[in-house]
Amino acid sequence: MKLIVFTKKDCPQCPNAKAIAKEVAEELGLEYEEIDIEKDLITALQFNVASTPSIAFGEEVLFRGEVPTKEQLKQEILKLMK
Template sequence: MCESFFQSLIRPKIVVFTMKKCPKCPAAKKLASEIAAEFGLEVEEIDVEIDMITALQYGVASTPSIAVGDEIIARGELPTRNELRNAVKRVLECS
């Protein structure tokens, strides 16, 4: 139990930056959730209109954008399933 708790603290998340009027954001959230489930990761959604500070910290100016850990994978576009999967693998290998 303790090990999984501590792993959850340091394990990277998939972060999806969205806006209400973004037509591609629902697909980005769905893709992120599917890939996260494959790797046992959490997904965090950040609405850039509400949390502009976090978006600026990541350098996100357009949606959808997806980050894995602290690495932006896609800005203003929907990555392919393989692009996101490979990015997650790369980040997990380094963590």
């Protein structure tokens, strides 16, 4: 399953969210993807995401419009992987 970060231009928290998500993806051996919601709004909407930064694992959105800590993100992913 993929770890997806939803971003957009001029989003102040997005670089932070991307860095954390990338690190977690590497640690857990997950595929990683970024989706710019301004360029591909429809895909974001199908994830029920309209704010940035948001992070989804597979089809499940874990955080919307907020940046989790690395531990929080890992914890949520592991819960779903069980």
